[in-house]
Amino acid sequence: MSIALIKPEPTLWVARFGDELYRFALGRVSDEACAEELVQDTLLSALDALASFRGEASERTWLFLILRRKIIDHYRRQARHPEVSLAVVTPDGPTEADFFQEDNGHWRREQYPTSWQSADGALEQQELQQTLRTCQDKLPSQHAAVFVLRFVEELTAEEICKELSLTSSNYWVIIHRAKLQLRRCLEKHGLGRAA
Structure with a gap:
């Protein structure tokens, strides 16, 4: 046939x-x-x-x-061609250790991101997407590359390390820093934890 x-x-x-x-x-x-x-x-x-x-x-x-x-x-x-963000090197504000567990790198229970959904879910989702895009644009280029490849393109850690010539430990440091920077930025835009 x-x-x-x-x-x-x-x-x-x-x-x-x-x-x-x-x-x-x-x-x-x-x-x-x-x-x-x-x-x-x-x-x-x-x-x-x-x-x-x-x-x-x-x-x-x-x-x-x-x-x-x-x-x-x-x-x-x-x-x-990474750019060094001043937000990464300034000692002001919380550090990675304030948000992530040292032994496994997961969010600390008390710092775990809360859901942003509510009755106005669609509108809030659109605002979240816009704010996340704004915050993502502020990431240093290498952090943004790793973040997008992992969470948008859904490549595995191994694939990203190969594509960007990163060591495994460097990859995990970048992921944690990107998450921390995004969280700080989202909180500055009013998308932080409820008091």
């Missing part, structure tokens, strides 16, 4: 998949221009690799795989 291969139609990619690719990218990077550039790079790479398209997956799936790789490459480049 022979399976008919579907011939890709690059002239229709933008019309068929452009908006969806853009929304996917925008949900993973910090600004619109970067998302647009990632989608453009994805389409150009797909065009260059058109001869290698075997039709084992749909065009859509193939394009999203390329875009996902472009996003990981974007964060890998950012992680190679």
Whole structure:
């Protein structure tokens, strides 16, 4: 039994998949221009690799795989040029030890984040997403890269260490610092624990 291969139609990619690719990218990077550039790079790479398209997956799936790789490459480049945030080195405010257990790195019970859901859940969820994006943009580039790859792209710790050339211990330090910085930022925006 022979399976008919579907011939890709690059002239229709933008019309068929452009908006969806853009929304996917925008949900993973910090600004619109970067998302647009990632989608453009994805389409150009797909065009260059058109001869290698075997039709084992749909065009859509193939394009999203390329875009996902472009996003990981974007964060890998950012992680190679880390910026030191003053928030990381200033001694003011709580430290990691105030929020996380030393033995296993999990949240301390009394500091565990509370649920932000309420009767106005949808509106609050939208505000939370906007605030989280604002806070995420304030992370140093390497922290942001690790955070997005772990919690948005859902890569494993091993995959992230390999992609960003990190040691396991360095990865865990970055994760904890990113969580702590995000928590501080969210609390500054009124999304802290109830008194």
